[in-house]
Amino acid sequence: MNRTLLLNERKKTLFVETKLTANMDMATMNKLMECATFANCYPRDVVFRQGDPATHFYSVLSGYVRLFRQNSEGREADIRVCGPGDSFADDLIFGGGTYEYHAQAADKAMLARYDINRVRNATSADDGMLARAIAGSLAGQLQETMDCIANDRLNTAVQRVALYLLEQAEGQGSPASFRLSFQKSLLAGKLGLAPEALSRAFATLKQLGVHVHGRIIEIEDMDALRAL
Amino acid sequence: MNRTLLLNERKKTLFVETKLTANMDMATMNKLMECATFANCYPRDVVFRQGDPATHFYSVLSGYVRLFRQNSEGREADIRVCGPGDSFADDLIFGGGTYEYHAQAADKAMLARYDINRVRNATSADDGMLARAIAGSLAGQLQETMDCIANDRLNTAVQRVALYLLEQAEGQGSPASFRLSFQKSLLAGKLGLAPEALSRAFATLKQLGVHVHGRIIEIEDMDALRAL
DNA sequence: TTACCGAGTTGATTGAAATCAACCCCCGGA
DNA sequence: TCCGGGGGTTGATTTCAATCAACTCGGTAA
Numbered sequence: 343m344n345r346t347l348l349l350n351e352r353k354k355t356l357f358v359e360t361k362l363t364a365n366m367d368m369a370t371m372n373k374l375m376e377c378a379t380f381a382n383c384y385p386r387d388v389v390f391r392q393g394d395p396a397t398h399f400y401s402v403l404s405g406y407v408r409l410f411r412q413n414s415e416g417r418e419a420d421i422r423v424c425g426p427g428d429s430f431a432d433d434l435i436f437g438g439g440t441y442e443y444h445a446q447a448a449d450k451a452m453l454a455r456y457d458i459n460r461v462r463n464a465t466s467a468d469d470g471m472l473a474r475a476i477a478g479s480l481a482g483q484l485q486e487t488m489d490c491i492a493n494d495r496l497n498t499a500v501q502r503v504a505l506y507l508l509e510q511a512e513g514q515g516s517p518a519s520f521r522l523s524f525q526k527s528l529l530a531g532k533l534g535l536a537p538e539a540l541s542r543a544f545a546t547l548k549q550l551g552v553h554v555h556g557r558i559i560e561i562e563d564m565d566a567l568r569a570l
Numbered sequence: 571m572n573r574t575l576l577l578n579e580r581k582k583t584l585f586v587e588t589k590l591t592a593n594m595d596m597a598t599m600n601k602l603m604e605c606a607t608f609a610n611c612y613p614r615d616v617v618f619r620q621g622d623p624a625t626h627f628y629s630v631l632s633g634y635v636r637l638f639r640q641n642s643e644g645r646e647a648d649i650r651v652c653g654p655g656d657s658f659a660d661d662l663i664f665g666g667g668t669y670e671y672h673a674q675a676a677d678k679a680m681l682a683r684y685d686i687n688r689v690r691n692a693t694s695a696d697d698g699m700l701a702r703a704i705a706g707s708l709a710g711q712l713q714e715t716m717d718c719i720a721n722d723r724l725n726t727a728v729q730r731v732a733l734y735l736l737e738q739a740e741g742q743g744s745p746a747s748f749r750l751s752f753q754k755s756l757l758a759g760k761l762g763l764a765p766e767a768l769s770r771a772f773a774t775l776k777q778l779g780v781h782v783h784g785r786i787i788e789i790e791d792m793d794a795l796r797a798l
Numbered sequence: 799t800t801a802c803c804g805a806g807t808t809g810a811t812t813g814a815a816a817t818c819a820a821c822c823c824c825c826g827g828a
Numbered sequence: 829t830c831c832g833g834g835g836g837t838t839g840a841t842t843t844c845a846a847t848c849a850a851c852t853c854g855g856t857a858a
Contacts, residue, residue: 411720419723421716433709433716436702442713443720470698474664477705481661484708485670487715488649488661492639492671494722495647495762499815526836534723539815541837556836727845754806767845769807784806784854 353380356403357454361427362479363401370471377460383407383447390431392444398455399431405451406524408531411443420531422487423448425523429479435462448528494534502533503543504567507552507559516564522557581608584631585682590657590707591629598699605688611635611675618659620672626683627659633679634752636759639671648759650715651676653751657707663690676756722762730761731771732795735780735787744792750785 357363357378363371380403383389389400392412400407402424409422409430421443424430430445435458465472493502506529511518522529530540544554550570551562561567585591585606591599608631611617617628620640628635630652637650637658649671652658658673663686693700721730734757739746750757758768772782778798779790789795 411724413724417724419720421720433712436706436709437713443716465698465702468698470693470696470701473698473701473705474693477701477708478664480705480708480712481664484661484712484715485665487712487719488671490719491715491722491762492647492649494719496639496641496645534719536816537836538817538838542815545837726843764846765806766808766847770845773807 353403353452356426356452357401359427360401360403360429360454361482362429362432362475365478366475367471370468370475373464373468373472374456374461377456377464378454381453381455383451383453385447385449387447387451389445389447389453390441392441394441396431396434396438396441397458399429399434399458399461400445400456401429401454402426403452403454406448406528407451407453408446408448408528409443410446410531418444418531420528420534422483422490423524423528423532429483432456432476432479433483434458435465435476448524499533499535499539500543500546501570502535503540504547504570506533507547507561508564508567510559511561511564514564517560517562518564519558519560522559526557581631581680584654584680585629587655588629588631588657588682589655589710590660590703593706594703595699598696598703601692601696601700602684602689605685605692606682609681609683611679611681613675613677615675615679617673617675617681618669620669622669624659624662624666624669625686627657627662627686627689628673628684629657629682630654631680631682634676634756635679635681636674636676636756637671638674638759646672646759648756648762650711650718651752651756651760657711660684660704660707661711662686663693663704676752727761727763727767728771728774729798730763731768732775732780732798734761735775735789736792736795738787739789739792742792745788745790746792747786747788750787754785 357375358371363374366374381389381400383405389407390396390398404426407424407428407430408420409424410418410420412418422430431441434441438458461472465476493505497505510520510522514520526540527537530537533540535543544552547567548554550566552567553560553562585603586599591602594602609617609628611633617635618624618626632654635652635656635658636648637652638646638648640646650658659669662669666686689700693704721733725733738748738750742748754768755765758765761768763771772780775795776782778794780795781788781790
């Protein structure tokens with residue numbers, strides 16, 4: 343993992359487009375930027391490990407990061423996949439302590455890396471804008487995470503996959519087509535499935551007019567998926 | 571659901587002991603209290619319905635509230651069980667919109683009921699303490715919710731039940747004993763299980779020295795549970 | 799006392815997804 | 829050209845928990 347302070351235009355743009363900074367004024371954004379460095383990750387790079395003392399939180403500028411927990415026998419379960427604009431470990435800005443999960447780059451990724459202590463201090467000194475931005479980000483993550491629980495508990499594998507495809511094809515009419523933004527094995531983890539189960543779900547969906555060629559997905563009839 | 575503005579000593583004490591208000595100074599707490607009314611609920615009372623426009627969020631002062639989502643066929647999945655000190659729907663203070671799940675009293679319960687708009691305005695006017703308190707509360711909920719996903723995906727029914735019992739017996743040596751704080755059917759939902767599955771998990775744990783009499787639990791050997 | 803009701807348990811069966819294992823396909827390097 | 833490996837698929841089997849149905853138990857109202 344290669345760190346740098348250099349702040350070029352591309353980085354600045356991506357930084358501004360982050361969910362955390364989306365509704366921030368310039369002054370607040372500058373305060374936050376002063377707590378940040380940047381990191382480039384290569385696929386499978388470890389960002390931090392479950393149990394490490396929590397020193398930084400992150401925003402994804404490009405690429406994908408996988409958050410997962412490991413049990414005592416080494417089995418892994420994905421908790422979240424973070425893409426461009428997402429932040430993670432920001433739930434530790436207040437509580438602190440240690441990371442409760444592993445974070446691993448799932449692709450070539452660029453990250454903004456914030457010093458937790460400095461951000462916490464900045465938040466105390468600030469007029470509230472920074473704290474509101476953090477609260478807003480956490481609220482969004484909480485909603486997504488609760489959705490995930492409900493989805494896991496309420497829907498079968500095929501239904502979860504169909505729902506994911508519908509979300510990805512958001513705004514397109516039938517027929518729709520798009521490219522998966524990451525590997526199928528990662529998607530399986532995100533949906534709480536073994537890779538084989540994802541593969542079988544795609545096989546089932548083929549009968550409903552979903553065609554998969556590598557990462558390219560074609561959906562003949564969106565309503566057929568919605569009906570699941 | 572019976573609402574009142576009357577603020578007696580007991581209510582005030584419970585209000586102060588809420589996770590949301592735990593680290594607040596008096597001035598901030600008063601600001602927040604001005605946005606609050608109180609509600610008494612009887613078992614099965616509906617606090618709000620999935621899809622309703624979001625006007626209030628809540629803190630549980632006493633009793634329990636069940637948050638759950640319903641799919642189109644009417645099947646239900648519990649997302650969270652909130653007990654004394656917990657708050658819910660506070661993820662809507664910023665985003666707003668509509669409630670994404672049902673909230674139902676699972677017991678006789680007393681709730682503090684906050685006007686979302688007024689709290690949001692108070693948060694903007696404030697020096698940041700209020701926003702930090704909200705962010706802290708959301709961070710805690712996010713951690714719990716991520717724990718729940720990892721737990722669901724990583725552990726079997728018996729393991730989840732054992733883990734819950736260990737958490738409840740926190741701090742006790744072997745043998746430990748305590749009373750479940752709510753009905754078994756609600757516990758089953760919280761753990762993502764059908765009531766029958768919880769019952770069977772208890773039957774399995776009996777062999778490891780867990781004795782269940784109604785809501786009373788006795789654990790002969792805590793380490794035997796930890797070893798699962 | 800009896801009848802009943804809700805909560806929980808137990809048994810039988812089904813169903814969904816994990817696991818284990820073999821295989822395929824594509825690509826890149828020697 | 830061949831070899832090797834990563835990612836993905838397919839098949840066979842097992843495991844876990846949901847579902848459906850019957851039954852128990854304890855409390856309460858008639």
